[in-house]
Structures are given as C-alpha cells and as structure tokens.
Amino acid sequence: MNKARKIVSVLQELYPEAKCELNYRTPYELLIATMLSAQSTDKRVNIITKDLFASYNTPDKMVSLSEGELIELIRTIGFYNNKAKNILMTSHILLEKYGGEVPKTREELVKLPGVGRKTANVVISNAFGIPAFAVDTHVGRVTNRLGLTKSKNPNQIEIDVTSQLPKKLYTQAHHLFIFHGRKCCKAIRPLCDSCPLTVNCTYYKQNKQER
DNA sequence: AACTCGGGGCA
DNA sequence: TGCCCAGAGTT
Numbered sequence: 001m002n003k004a005r006k007i008v009s010v011l012q013e014l015y016p017e018a019k020c021e022l023n024y025r026t027p028y029e030l031l032i033a034t035m036l037s038a039q040s041t042d043k044r045v046n047i048i049t050k051d052l053f054a055s056y057n058t059p060d061k062m063v064s065l066s067e068g069e070l071i072e073l074i075r076t077i078g079f080y081n082n083k084a085k086n087i088l089m090t091s092h093i094l095l096e097k098y099g100g101e102v103p104k105t106r107e108e109l110v111k112l113p114g115v116g117r118k119t120a121n122v123v124i125s126n127a128f129g130i131p132a133f134a135v136d137t138h139v140g141r142v143t144n145r146l147g148l149t150k151s152k153n154p155n156q157i158e159i160d161v162t163s164q165l166p167k168k169l170y171t172q173a174h175h176l177f178i179f180h181g182r183k184c185c186k187a188i189r190p191l192c193d194s195c196p197l198t199v200n201c202t203y204y205k206q207n208k209q210e211r
Numbered sequence: 212a213a214c215t216c217g218g219g220g221c222a
Numbered sequence: 223t224g225c226c227c228a229g230a231g232t233t
Contacts, residue, residue: 022228038229039217045228078218078227086230116230136228153212154229178228187226 003200004148004164010196011176015183018175020126022046027102027127028094029053031109032062032087034119040077048074059091059100086114104128118154125174131167133158134174138181145185145203 001009011018021042024030029049037045052073056062065073070084077083090112094100102123103109109120121134133139135154139161143149149160165173184191190203198204 020228034228037227039227040219041227044220076219078220079216079229080218082217082230114230118229122228134228138228151212174228182228 002164004161005166005169007146007148007197007200008165008169008173008176011180012172014196015176015179018172018179020122020175023049024127025053026057027123028059029057030127031090031102031115031119031123034122035087035090035114036074036077036083038083038119039079044077048077059094062091063088063095083114086112089113090115102127104130106132117158121158121174125171131170132174133162133165133170135161136178137187138185139174139177141187142177142181142185145190145201146197147200147202 020030022030022033022037023046024033032052033045033049036048056065056073062070065088067084067088070088071080074080074083093112094102098108104124106117106120106124109115109123110117118134118136121132124130125132125134135157140149140152140154140157143157143161144151148164149157151157151160161173162170180197181187184195185197192198192201192204192207195201195204
C-alpha cells in the first residue's frame, strides 16, 4: 500500500461520515448548488437552496426568473451577480442543447458558463458515479502539506493525486481531504496536536522546531 | 503559472 | 475593519 492509500485509510477511520454536504436531489440541483458554493460555505448554500429548489429545481423553472429575481434569492451568498448570470445562462444552454438534462461528461460540463473543472468533477462523481477527484483550496492545501503533491495548480494536483490512488477511491478521497482540511488541517492554526497524520506530514516536520 | 474578479458573514 | 469562504476566466 502506497503512502496516499495509507493516508486515505487513516482518514476513512477518522471521518466515516465524509460525503458531499451540499443538499441536492437531482444532478441539476447539485450543479447549481456547486456553482453557488464557490467562495462560500456549504452551510450558507444549503440555506439558500432550500428555498430556491422548492420552486426552481429544474432549468425550465429557473429560466422563468429574471436575473434580478434570482439575485434576490441568492443574495446572502456573495458574488451573486456573476453567479446569477451564469446559472441562468447555463440553464438556457441545458434546455437548448441537452434537452434540459445535465450532461454526464466533464468535457461538456466545463463548456457551461460558470462551470470549471472543480464543479464538473463534483457533479460527475457525486451525481453520476463517475470517478473524479475534485480539487479545491482545502484539498490542495492538505495534499501539499502531506507531501502527496507539490503544486499550486489544481489540475496538476488532480493528476498527481489520481496517479497515486485507484479510481474507486477518487470521489471518497476528495471528501475525506475536504473534511480533514476543514476540521483539522486548517489553513490557519491547523490542529496538528490532534492529527493522526503527522507521521506522514511534510508540513508538520518542517514546522516542528518552531512549535 | 500568475493574475484578476467578486461580496456577505463573522471575529 | 480585515479576512475567510467546497473557484472561474483570462492573460
């Protein structure tokens, strides 16, 4: 078992409940929730989408909203101008090009406005069961600290991590690294004292003498 | 690879 | 007031 798999198995024991914490019922809801989650938090997104999806949970219902109306519904999330514009444009494209369905490939998803590689990976892995390792700020920070990756480029981090794990673990590993990044391996003042991974951690070894 | 853009929430 | 927060797009 390589280092990456050992780390994942430790995290599996530490966070047996790790999963996508965005509330959604359909691929479309997950796509929209993930677009909303950029530079925000899952908790704030869930509060908003509870009301939003009650009335606007499909592309055809969504495009019945004006941009101003959608902005009012997502105002507390921040960056609402771009997000509202992208959600409406993406919904229009889903209707015109994909029969109102969410496409099932990363290549098609990233063509949608406001959908980057991270969001596309989240959607295909969680909604369609296609193995994908989504890299966000938490994931990159954690894998870099643990010495699994050395890049700041999310694409490179994705390549490096997936090369060390079996496809079957991609999706779960993503959620495990996020959980660890949020609960323990925080950007500021990480809780190294209660972390079971310090043995394998480059960051911990480098900062040990300063602690 | 580096840079810009973008805004509410919370300490 | 400053800084955080499940990124995307452009150069």
